[in-house]
Structure formats: structure tokens, C-alpha cells
Amino acid sequence: MAIADAHTVRGGLRTLWRMTQIAFLTPWQVIFAVGATLIAAIMQLIIPRLLGHAIDQTQLLAAGADAATSALWDTAWLVLAVSAVRGIFTTFQNYFSEAVNHHTGVELRLRYYEQVQRLSFGFHDSVHSGDLITLGLLDLDGARQFFSTGLVRLVLLTVLIGFGGTMLLRTDWVLGLMALSFVPVVGWFSSVSQLRLRLTWRDLQDRMSVLSRVMEENLAGIRVVRAFSAGAHEMAKFDAASANALGLAHERVDIRVRSTGIMTLSFLAAMGLVLWVGGEKVMAGHMSVGTLTSFLTFMTILQMPVRQLGLLVNSFARTSTCGARVFAFLDLQPAICDRAGAKDLVLADAALRFEAVDFAYPNAPDAKVISGLSFSAIRGETIGIIGPPGSGKSTLAHLIPRFYDVTGGRITVDGQDIRGVTLASLRRAVSVVAQDVFLFTTSLENNIAYAEPLAEDEAIEEVSSDAQIHSHIAGLKSGYRTVVGERGSSLSGGQRQRMAIARSLLPRPSVLIFDDSTAAVDANTEARIRMALVEGAGDRVTLIIAHRLNSLLHADRILFLDKGRVIEQGSHAELLALGGRYRALYDLQTSGADREGL
């Protein structure tokens, strides 16, 4: 994919900083979350002390000190109160940090979506749409949780281990060191295993996606599979992909288990050590039973957060890689955008001019697809464009709405260089009916009204009639409210193309380009569409790109393109008379066809 990973430490830190800045877009929630975390952590630390006190007080009580009864009651109340307060603030901590995550997600998602729409065709040609989806779903999701899994957890662990550790060490430094001895071991193993799991995770995802692809292709191509009786072949493919993924899945189990076992063991061993040394200290009268209890209780409280050290490390690693990828995408500048001070296109005669236009695709700047192309057309004219595959016909169509920018020369509409006007006004004036039709999974009327969502019913029916699709739609049970099947599958190729024509007619474009968009429409229907369009044709320039000659016989002028240059031009009759490439193509298409009208 075209989006590079930022691997440097500086890049990583910068990503984390940017994520933090986004979190602070909701400053109060951040403050509440951090404040609640501090309070909850302190309450958490008080509980073992209180319990230790209680044990000591009972010892005194047992020794017959009457005053101790009320002290014990006080402790009991305190335990209850502190637990309740801890609970309430833990709730706040979790809720507000989740809220910050969600707000971060909203911010990133909106920016992401806008960026997808903003980047030009050149970019989208260079990336696989599946990769963009993965980036926008998985990577974005990985980055958005940074606040709760990274920052808040960092605060919590610092307070618990820092304060708690100090407290223990100050009470009894030997025992304190023993009680804390499991912290570095658990921290290390949990971090290492999390990082390892992270590494294998991507790997496993890749292997699983190979498996998914094998299954998906098999199901989508099931007719081919059956036609070639290739069941055994397909099962072998499946088994290979499956075994490959399963092996790594087992490996991941091993990595996980190895570290959790050692973490628990080191914790329990430290506890045994405290019990041993602490027990002997109590027996020697150097320590109270209560203090020993508070040491042991404190260790149980510390166990979970210490295990999460690995998750903390993982969160930083994940955010810096996922976030870096997301930001790298968000930081891209669209190759085509409004110039500073660009004005709306002012339409007068709708005159279109190509002046010595050169073009090469961004990924192959040396291979000119269009070179020195000049022609002009005025309102009411229809220009036919024909030529062998790769002659630059579709490319030419894409230059007019600035899907790509010319690399030399210029294109003007009514005398205005199209690079100097706003994209929105240009694309409102120019409509391309593409060869490959994308229909949305929504009603037919929503599809037709795509560029003009506020169009009236009459307008929609009118363009549908012009595109010769109205009678088909009217015959459907739900008419214009029929929902298009997934990716338009319920319409035939010809019907989809007619839908696209209706959709492009609705905004009444001044320049209308048919990019081989009637190929799947039969000749009679195509002729009817052509007649219907004559009415509005006087107000616009029409460009027709086609393989079939009879799609453009009626054009005022026909340009024959080869290798990005116009090699012949003129009316149908003139070109026939010329006896060149056009004539040869005409003969080829009509050879042996004794059908009239060709």
C-alpha cells in the first residue's frame, strides 16, 4: 500500500502526542477521567492498611483493651466507606476514559471519511480498496483506544506501584522489597509476551485472510469449481491454507500460556517469601500480624495492575504503529483540489476546448497516454470518439471533470482553465457516464437522484424515460422505491447502464460524456435513448466514446484516436471517404453482416 509506516522512535512519539491532542478535544472528560483514576487508586491503597489496622485492633481487643471495640467499629465503617468511594470513582474512571475513546473515534472517523472522499483518482488507483477499509476499521480502532488503554492505565499503574511501593518500603524495606519482587518479573514477561503476540497477530491475520480468500473465491466461483469438478483441488487449497493458519494459532497459545504461568508463579513465590520472612519477624516481635496482613492484601491488590503492564506496553506499541498509518493517510494532500482563490465556473456557451493537452498517469510519468491533443466543441455539438484499446479515450473523458489533471497544455470550459475554477462547480457542469456502473444499495430513485437529492418525482421520471428505464421501473412491484440488490446485481448490464445515464442526466450537465456507456444496451434501445436526448442536446456539449460504430454515426464530428493523438477526424461520411483507419474499422464491423442499418 502507498501509505508508509513510521518506524522511528521520534515518529512514534509524535503519533502518541497527536493522539493525546485529539483526546484533549474533550478536555473535561479527560480531567474527570484522570481525577477519578487518582482517587480510585488512592482508595485502593487505603484498603489493605485499614484491614491491617483491623487485625491489630482485634489483637489489642483480645488482649482486653475495651476502647478497641469502638476503634474496630470505626475501622469497619471506614472499610465500607472507602470501598464505596472506590467503586464510585472506578465507575467514573472507566466511563470517562471510554467516553474519551469514543470521542477520539468520532473525530478520527469523520476525518478519515472526508479524506477518502477528498483524495483524487490517482491516489485511489494506487491503493487496494480492501487496504483502505482495513486502515479505516482496524487501524483506526487500534489507535482510538489509546486514552483508556494507554494514558489512564499509565496514571493508574504509576500511582499504585509508586505510592504503594513507597508505602511498603517505608513500613519495612526488606519485606517491601520481597513483596515487590514479582513486579519486574511480571512486568517483563507480560510486556514481552504482549509484544510477541502483537507481532504474531498481524501474521495470523494475514494467514487467516488467505484462508478467507480461498473460501470466498471458491463460493463466488462455485460454478467454475463445479464445472471443472474441482472439489478435490479446492479442498487441497483449503487444507493448505487452514493448516498454515492453525499452526500459528497453536504457536500463539504457547506464547500466551508460557508468560501467564510464569507471572502467576512469580507472584505466588513472592507471597510465600513475604509469609516466611514476615512470619519470622512477627514471631520475633519485630512486626505486628496486622502489618503482615496488609502486606499480603496489598500484594493481591497489586497483582492485576502489574499484569496489565504488558497491556500498557502493547497499547503504546499499537497506537504508535496503527496511529502512524492512520495519520500518514490523513496527512496526504490531494493531488487535485481547489486553487487558492478559485472561483465558480461561469457558464455561457458551454464551449469545451482541449489545447495541446498532454497526459501521463502519475504511476508512469514517462508514458504519455494523451499527447498534443487539441479539439474544441461548442454548445449543441456531439463529438464521437473512437479508437483501439489503450488509445486514451477513457482517459480523455476523465480529464474534463479533473479526475486527473493534464500534465501539459490546458482544457477550458467557456474560456476558463478548468484548473482555475472550483471542483464543485466544474463537476456540477460536467457529467461522465462511466462504463462500469456503481449503483448504491438503496432505492432506484435514490440512485437516480444521486447528484440531485432534492429532485422532484417528475424530474426523476423524466430522465428515466429519456434513458429508457422508466417502463422497466414502473413495471416493478415497488416501482422507484425498489432497492437495488447488493452491488446492483438484480439489474441486467443494460439496465444498469441506463440507470447510470438517467443519473447523469438529472443535474442537466453542460458537458455530458458517455464513456462506452451503452455497450450492454441493445441497438434499438440505444437509438431510442439517442432520440430522447436530442431535445436537451442543444444546451450542452455531448461526447460519445464507443467501440460500436453505430453508437456514434450520428455525431457531428468523429475523432479517431490512436496512442493519445487524433489521427483522423471529420463526419462519418468524410471519414469513410478518407479511406483510412476509420474506414478499415467500419469494414471490419460490417463485414459479413448482411443486416440492414449497420
Next chain:
Amino acid sequence: MTDPSSTQDYQSDRESAVGAPTLRAVVGSHRIEEEMFGKVFDPQIIQRIGFFVKPYRREFIISVVAVLIFTLTQLMIPMIIRYAIDWGVIAGDIGILHAALIVFATVIAVNYGASHVQETVVGKAAENVLFDIRRAMFAHLQEVSLSFMDKTEVGRLMSRLQGDVGSMQEFLETSVLSVGDIVLLFGIITLMLYLDVQLGLITLSVMPVLFIARIFWLPMAREAFIKAHETNSAVNGALAEGIHAVRTVQGMGREALNARLYGDKVMANLGTNLWASKIAQVLVPVVDTMTGFAMALVVVLGGAKLLGHTLDVGVMVAFLFFIQRFFDPIRSLTIQYSVMQRAMASGQRLIEVLDVDVSVKDRPDAVDMGETDGSVEFRDVTFGYDKRQMVLKDLSFRVEPGQTVALVGPTGSGKSSAMSLIHRFYDVTEGQVLVGGHDVRAVTQASLGRQIAMVLQEPFLFTGSVLENIRYNKEGATREQIIAAATVLGADPFIRALPQGYDTMLGERGGSLSTGQRQLLSFARALVADAKILVLDEATASIDSATEQMIQRALAILLKGRTGLVIAHRLATVRNADKIMVLQAGRLVESGSHAQLIAKGGLYAGLYRANYASFDDVEAPA
């Protein structure tokens, strides 16, 4: 950030200006979500899934035993601490303290071993079970009737093979752990009662409160969770659409409006997410307060008992330890409850796939048909995908070995169905289909498949190299044979022009190739398969004249020396056929050569005169 209310403004502005037009715009489609939770326990599902667990019975038994040992050691730890304190530390007997420590060391070693065994064994066994289930489903889908595959979306099947199998895995992994949780819960209760009945009963009284709170909370949490999940997939769907449709969006200038509509979805998702987060947290203070309450009880009552010398300090310490672990098994058991419901819903869907009928299978007495002459004959064939609606009616014809027959007729006339019957994709309702004189139902499907090569209308290419795509399942085909086939068909020049020639990896569905090139590759695949009979559904897609000529030439080569049945769309193809058969509404209405049929002046002549580019696009058949 986009203001979510702006869409409404956009709409109401217009409403005040012009009557009441509606904003005909949405982003993303509404997809009906599948049921996420099922019954808690369905013996039938358990039994079916149990079938896949059976091979790993030993592993699961070992895991359960390991879990039990692990849980017991966990329960023992506070007890050892108790005895160490009471009998060792407080009684002043260092020997007992040391003995307790030795026991402690042994217990943690056992604990380590048991947890290691249990997690490794169950983790791997669960992975194995789920890979087995997936394989069984996939293998089954290779056999089920094509009419099922036709009406089922690939996405839906994929979500079963991935998502549903995944929630089964979650269930298998956690079910063993939940055995441990139950033991832990009862163990804690037993030990507390054993240590001190009175104190035990009083502190345990908070447990039902926790349970009840959790049970009331669960349905609320689930509803919030489902809503968040649904709005989330709506947002994801809209993003995916935005990415796939980006060229249309830009061409039609819908960027600003789409961003607003997407913003609405994102904000709706934020709302449900925040609500779900809130619900997820409400129980925390309750649990913490109840835990605090239980600890306070132990402090006060334990203190009073200590005074009366009916309790040891160590017991109090042990109680405090147990209370802090009270809620863990309750929480994981209620989580397990949801996991189980989800697994049942998924299990139901998995079984549905495994139970799809296999309508076409080899008869027990099916024979290998061997080599045949390559003739195809239909005898009074009547066929329908649905009993009430027959697609083919009393269809009879015979294609002689080496003959090429073109099938024409309007959409829905039954051409594709008839072709599918030759390969026995479906079984006839009445009548007989014979290939090389054999009834297709009397021979093995594998041997039938070797007699027939098919080229479908949409050339389908797999991810892999050009070479692998042409070879497909003809594993014995050498590189030279493949190159020869491509060369004969005229595909060699363009293949060599690809970056790595025959070893060039094709993208998704051969995306980097043109339509004509994809067709030539699918021709080459059929040529390499080298079967007696070729069934071909001609592509309707538009191609330029030069490519079309090339394909016509290739087609002629492909048909040479074979029996050919072609669903024809192009005039040239129809004219080159030995015989044309015209189908209408499932019946053979005319057949003969082009000249004969034109002379006859029937349906074919009518279609031909009407100058249709393709015979399919006729909307109202004459």
C-alpha cells in the same frame, strides 16, 4: 467536525421553499443483522457440536482435571496462610511455619503445572475443533445443490464460516474455565462455612445480592451492547461504501452531503456507545460497596468473636482474602452465560449450513463412464428449480459428436438451465439427459466432469498466477502444454507482455486484465481441460472489434473436434454453428441452420430482423 443537525436543516430549508420534497439520500445500506443470542442450552446443538469435540475428548478431559486441580490449589493458598499465621506465627511454632511454607511451595508448583496444562491443551483443542467445523462446512458446501448456492449470498456464508465459527471457539475455550469457576465458587462457600459457620453465613449473605443485581443488569447491558454493535456496523458499512464508490461520489459531487450523512451515523453510534459504556459501569459501585460491606462485617463480627476466643486471627485473614475473590466467579459465570447464548445462536447457524440438502449425489451403483463419443441427448426433459414452476418443458434434442449447436432465445427461456443439466448441476424433474449414451444420473460425477469443459459467461479467475489459472485442477498439465494452449488461442502475446509473463500473479478476480483477456484465459483453461464436450455461455460484455475477432478465432479453435453447445449472443457465433436451437419459455420452438430459420420466418427471423445486439436483452418476448 461536522454538525450532525445540518442534514435536517438542509431538508427543512427546502421544505419551506417548495412543498414537501424529501432528501433522497442515504449513505450505507441497512442490513438486517442476524440474531445474536439464542437459547442458553439446546441439547440438539450441543449434540451436533459434540460430534466435533469427540475426537478431542481426551484433551478436554485432561483440561477439566487440570482446571479442578488448579482451582483447588487456588483455594488452598489462603488456607495455608491461615494455618501459617495461627498455628505457626501466633502460636510461636517456627516448625509449623516452615512446614506450611513447604506445603505452600508445593501447592504453587502444582498450580503452575495445572494452569499450564489446562490452558495449552484446551486452547489448542478448541482451535482444532473450530478448524474441523470450518472444514466440514466448507467440504459440505462443495456438495450442496447449486440452487442453494445461487440464492445464498457469499457474504452470508462467509460470516458463518468466520464469525459463527469464532464465537464457537470462544465458547469452547471458556466452557472449561467455567467448570473451574463453579468449583471456585462452591469451594469458597464451603471453606468459609468450614472455617466459621456463623461468620461464613453472615458474610455470604451478600452473595445473593450480587447475583440478583447481576441478573437484573444483564438484559439491560445486552440491549445496550446490541444497539452499539448495530450502529457500529452501520458506520462501518457506510465507510466501506464510501471507499468502493469514491469515483461516483466525486463525479457526482456528493462529498459534502455524504460527509454530513456519515456524520449523523457516527454521532448515533457515539450515543449508543456512550450508553453502553454507562451501563457496563453501573454495577461496579454496587459490587465494591457490597465487598466493602462484607469486609466490614468480618472486621466487626470477627473482632467480637476474637474477644470471646472463638475465632483465630488467621481465620479472619483468610476470610478477608476470600471476600476479595467473591465476585470473580460470579462475574465470569454471568459472562459465560452470554457466551453460551451467543454460541447457541451461532451453533444453530452452523448446523443449518451442515444440514443443507445435497440433492445431487453419486448413486451407490454409479459407474465410471470412461471415454465416450461426446454426444449429448435430451429426452423429454422437464425441469424446474421449484416444483410449481417448470423452466424446461418436454425438451428433446440430440447433438451429434463434433457438432456445434447454438442456443438462442430471450432471457428466461431456459438456455442456461438446459446447459446446467448436461453437467448434472441439477437433476431433471422428468425425462433423461444422456451424455455419450449414458444417463448422467447413472455415472459418477467425477467421470462426467472429465467429459465436459465449461466456459461461463463471466470469466472467473482465482488469485494466483496466470499459469495456475489456466491449469486449474488439471494438475498433470505441464508448463509447455499450457503455453501451447494459450498460443493456439492467441493469448500468448498479451500474457508475455505481463510483468512476469505466465507467472504474473493476478489480482482480485483478475482485475488487472481486460474483459477480453479474461475471456481468453477462461478459454485456455477449458482447452487445457481437454474434454469431449464443450459447454459455453458466451459473454455479453462489450469488447472492441479487434478483440472480438480474436475471440471468435479462439472459439473456433476451442470447438474443433469437440461437441459444442453454445449459448450464443453474437451474430457471428450463431451463424457459424452447425445448428441453431431457439428456446422460448422452456420449449424448443425452432431449430435448423441460419438460412433455414430465416427462410422459415419464425421467432428467430423476427429477432434477427429486429436488429438486436444480443438476443437476451429482449424485454417482452414476441
